[in-house]
Amino acid sequence: MASTDDPAPTEPMPPDELGRRLVYAMLLPAVRMALALGMPSKDLVRWAELAVYHEARRRNLKNHEIAEQLDVSVRKVAELSRRLKENFLSPDREHGLPRRIEFMLWAEPASAARIKQTFTDAAEAEIDEALATLEAQGRIRRTHKGRTVRYERVGAKAVLVQDQMLARIDGLNNLLGNVADVVHARFVAESPPESFARTISLRVRKDELRHLRSLYDDVLWEVLQRLDESAHAAPEDAETLSLSILWSPHAHLERLLEAGRDRDGEENDDV
Structure with a gap:
């Protein structure tokens, strides 16, 4: 079993070089996925361009500001806006907006008016629909403070798994x-x-893989739930964290790509 512990401190890297290396490292998984799906590099570049526009739009930048940041014309920005609406905007609102609202309500209850003031990138009707969805799924509930109706997040015991x-x-x-x-x-x-990152490589028998899921369901989730409840009791001393847990067969995607290259080599040998 191997673990990626923090290395010893080294000499600082120039900011420009560090930025290039970080972005390049984070692009490589997307490139591997594109290769595995047979996506042409031209399409990958187009999606990357659209992702930059999408992120700029989330920050409520105006079209001329986006054009300047992307170093393109305002006409190009209008084209990106159209492509975003055609490809991603509806699904993003349908599923992303409820999660964003739920996360906001983790800190404290809020009225519909306050929520709409916060999410200026969404239409009021979309926010109303997202609130109705969250309420129907039991993820939030209505409370009253005087004559004001507010929404609050239901406790951490409500684990929602959406397929x-x-x-x-x-x-x-x-x-x-x-x-x-x-x-x-x-x-x-x-x-x-404060942040933390570890990657562990280990071997697990196939008939014991279920223990990894049990580790989360039966052990870790209960600990996280207690920590969350403790934070709600003393919110002034709490830090909001995002914790991700994942595992997969080691180098799954890389092995898939290598298998594809081997098949291509065999086909070429027959020509």
Whole structure:
């Protein structure tokens, strides 16, 4: 069994070089996925461009500001806006917006008006629909403070597992967002916040893989639940964290790509 512990401190790297290396390292998994799916590099570049626009849009930048940041024309920005709406915006709102609202309500209850003031990138009708979805799923509930109706998050005991593909993709966005936060905290932040990252390589018998899931369901989840409840009791001394847990067969994607290269080599030999 092997673990990636923190290496000893080294000489600082120039910021420009560090930035290039970090972004390049984070792009490689996306490239491997694109190769595994047979996506042409031209399409990958187009999706990367759209992702930059999408992130700029989340930050409520105006079209001319986005054009300047992407070094493209305003007309190009309008084209990116159209592509975003056609490809991703509806699914993102359908599944991402409820999660964002739920996360906001983790800190404290809020009225619908306050929520709408916070999520200015979503239409009021979309927020109303997201609140209705969360309420129907038992993830939030209504409370009253005087004459004001507020929404509050239901306790951490409500574990929601969604198998719909779009919801799972939103979960992927959440996971990779956490990865980006950890990377920045550990490599870039001038005053690094508390963060943690470990990768362990080990061998597990196939008939004992279930113990990994049990480790989360029966042990870790209960500990996390207690920590969360303790934080609610003393919110002024609490830190909001995102914790991701994942495992897979070692080098699963890389082995898949290698198998594809071997098959291609055999086919070429027959020509």
